[in-house]
Amino acid sequence: AEVCQIYFDPGKITYGEILDIFWQAHDPTTINRQGGDIGSQYRSVILYHNQSQMEIGEKSFNLAGKKFESPLVTEILPLEIFYKAEEYHQDYFVKNPNQPYCALVIQPKLDKLRGLIK
Numbered sequence: 001a002e003v004c005q006i007y008f009d010p011g012k013i014t015y016g017e018i019l020d021i022f023w024q025a026h027d028p029t030t031i032n033r034q035g036g037d038i039g040s041q042y043r044s045v046i047l048y049h050n051q052s053q054m055e056i057g058e059k060s061f062n063l064a065g066k067k068f069e070s071p072l073v074t075e076i077l078p079l080e081i082f083y084k085a086e087e088y089h090q091d092y093f094v095k096n097p098n099q100p101y102c103a104l105v106i107q108p109k110l111d112k113l114r115g116l117i118k
Helices: 015-025 051-065 100-116
Strands: 045-048 075-078
Touching: 015 051, 015 100, 045 051, 051 075
Parallel strands: 045 075
Antiparallel strands: none
16 A cells, blocks of 8 residues: 555644544545545555554544445554655655646645645
């Protein structure tokens, strides 16, 4: 799965609040798909580091499930190995803002995400 590892200050935002944004920032009801992107790398998944994150993730899943008409398909799994993306993927949007995929797909997603963050 294509994922990001998020480092955060729990004094500023909690893990649960990050998950609240996660549920709104993508479609957790489609298997192996996000918009026009199709494949298992586009599945909805939460990878946790410890028991506490697992429990918060499961609670968040159950609460979020009440807000969607279709059932959630998000997997909640332990993080076993995290592979950093290739260098050309690092800061891709910043380096390629006018690339059609960035302008037409990523920019609207970022605009939506910015609206979700207080």
